[in-house]
Every structure is written in C-alpha cells, then in structure tokens.
Amino acid sequence: MAAAVVGEGDARQLKLLGMWASPFAHRVRVALQLKGLEYEHVEEDMGNKSELLLASNPVHKKVPVLLHGDCPIPESLVILEYLDDAFPGAGRQAILPADPYRRAVARFWAAYVDGKLHGMMLNALLGATEEERAAGTADTLAALDKLEGAFAECSGGKKEFFAGDEPGYLDIVLGGFVGWLRAWDKVGGVKLLDAGRIPRLTAWAARFAELDAAKEVTPDPDRIAEYARVLLARRAAAAAASE
Numbered sequence: 606m607a608a609a610v611v612g613e614g615d616a617r618q619l620k621l622l623g624m625w626a627s628p629f630a631h632r633v634r635v636a637l638q639l640k641g642l643e644y645e646h647v648e649e650d651m652g653n654k655s656e657l658l659l660a661s662n663p664v665h666k667k668v669p670v671l672l673h674g675d676c677p678i679p680e681s682l683v684i685l686e687y688l689d690d691a692f693p694g695a696g697r698q699a700i701l702p703a704d705p706y707r708r709a710v711a712r713f714w715a716a717y718v719d720g721k722l723h724g725m726m727l728n729a730l731l732g733a734t735e736e737e738r739a740a741g742t743a744d745t746l747a748a749l750d751k752l753e754g755a756f757a758e759c760s761g762g763k764k765e766f767f768a769g770d771e772p773g774y775l776d777i778v779l780g781g782f783v784g785w786l787r788a789w790d791k792v793g794g795v796k797l798l799d800a801g802r803i804p805r806l807t808a809w810a811a812r813f814a815e816l817d818a819a820k821e822v823t824p825d826p827d828r829i830a831e832y833a834r835v836l837l838a839r840r841a842a843a844a845a846a847s848e
C-alpha cells in the first residue's frame with residue numbers, strides 16, 4: 606500500500622515509541638500500516654526507558670506512545686481512535702466501525718481483551734505459584750472461548766474478520782496478541798490456538814498473521830519464547846530478592 610502523506614497539509618511527522626514484543630505497540634504498528642501512514646519506529650529498552658518516553662507518558666511510563674509532531678498520544682486504544690480522528694482519509698477504511706452499535710460492540714470486546722485476557726495471560730506466564738499459573742491458563746482458555754463466540758457474533762459467522770471482509774478495530778486490538786498466542790506452546794507449554802477447540806479464532810489468527818500489515822511486525826514465536834524466558838528469570842530474581 607502506498608504510504609499516505611501524513612495529514613494532508615499537516616507537516617508534523619509521526620513517531621512511535623514501541624517495543625517489539627509489546628502486543629499494545631504491535632497493534633498500533635498494524636493500524637499505521639493499514640492506514641498507509643509513514644512513521645518512524647523507535648525501539649524502547651524497557652530496562653532503561655528513554656527520557657522521551659518518560660516525558661511523553663509520565664503517568665504510565667509505558668509503550669506505545671505515538672508522537673504527532675510534538676504531541677504525545679499514549680495508550681494504544683486511544684491511539685487507534687486518534688488515527689481515525691486525525692487521518693480520516695488515510696487507508697482503505699476507518700479503523701472503527703461507522704455504525705454506532707457495531708462500534709459499541711467492538712469497544713466492549715476490546716475492553717475485554719485488555720481488561721481480562723491480557724491479565725489472564727500474564728498470570729498464566731508469571732503467576733507466583735504453580736496453582737496461580739494453572740488458574741491463569743484455565744482463565745485464558747475460557748476467555749478465548751468467549752472470543753470465539755464474539756467472532757461468530759461480530760462476523761455473522763461468514764466473514765473473514767471481526768469487522769467483516771477487511772480487518773477493523775477489534776481485529777487490530779486482538780491481533781496485537783497473535784504473536785504471543787501463536788507462540789504460547791513454546792512459552793507456556795499449552796496450545797492456545799487449537800483448531801479443535803476454537804476453530805474460528807484459530808483460522809482468524811492465521812488470516813490476521815498473513816496480512817501484509819501484520820506480517821512485517823508480528824514477532825517470531827522463537828523470539829517471543831526466548832523473551833518469555835527472560836521475563837521468567839526476572840520474576841525469579843525479584844522473588845529471591847524479596848525473600
């Protein structure tokens with residue numbers, strides 16, 4: 606897709622403060638690609654955050670942050686909405702559905718992904734005890750079952766994506782997690798995307814990963830597994846230090 610001129614008549618550049626393994630940064634990169642917007646990607650070191658990140662997101666100190674010229678926009682879901690507002694003409698379609706009810710449904714499930722699924726996956730990986738990790742895995746599987754139902758509801762059971770024939774808001778929001786979901790058998794020893802259990806979501810994830818906009822930024826499962834081992838080692842070191 607040809608890159609759009611940023612904000613027709615708006616000379617401000619787009620810069621994304623991100624991190625390769627972050628599902629939240631990943632979703633913003635997919636959205637920027639789908640909208641055909643040129644941007645500079647700045648890879649942050651989470652162990653040594655840049656002054657620019659700390660100044661741009663002093664409240665949470667997290668990636669992603671989109672900088673539009675000097676204006677920082679933190680929080681991935683806020684960024685997705687900003688891209689539609691600031692660049693309505695860019696890309697083949699708006700990220701959010703036009704219909705108010707479909708928007709509400711997409712936002713409901715996006716809140717579920719960030720408010721529930723993310724925390725469950727963290728517990729499954731980094732829970733302090735074996736029991737907590739097992740409960741996290743069970744919760745994650747149950748959440749994916751719910752998202753299987755959401756896919757049927759949103760796509761009408763016939764379309765390729767949550768949003769219809771083309772990926773939209775919820776595809777991008779959940780799509781940020783596809784790298785981790787695909788790598789989970791290497792990360793947590795459990796196959797989360799199991800076509801026998803959640804066939805629609807498993808096929809959707811494969812379709813999403815094949816999108817040009819996603820292919821370039823979806824992390825390789827082995828690299829994610831290696832990163833997960835680093836997170837586990839950090840957790841073990843922190844636990845040992847607090848004993």
Ligand SMILES: N[C@@H](CCC(=O)N[C@@H](CS)C(=O)NCC(=O)O)C(=O)O
Pocket residue numbers: 624626627628629651666667668669679680681682
């Ligand atoms: N709600 C935030 C979540 C962002 C987030 O959790 N980012 C993580 C990376 S995946 C981060 O920057 N962590 C750094 C830290 O917690 O210090 C969003 O949607 O942007």
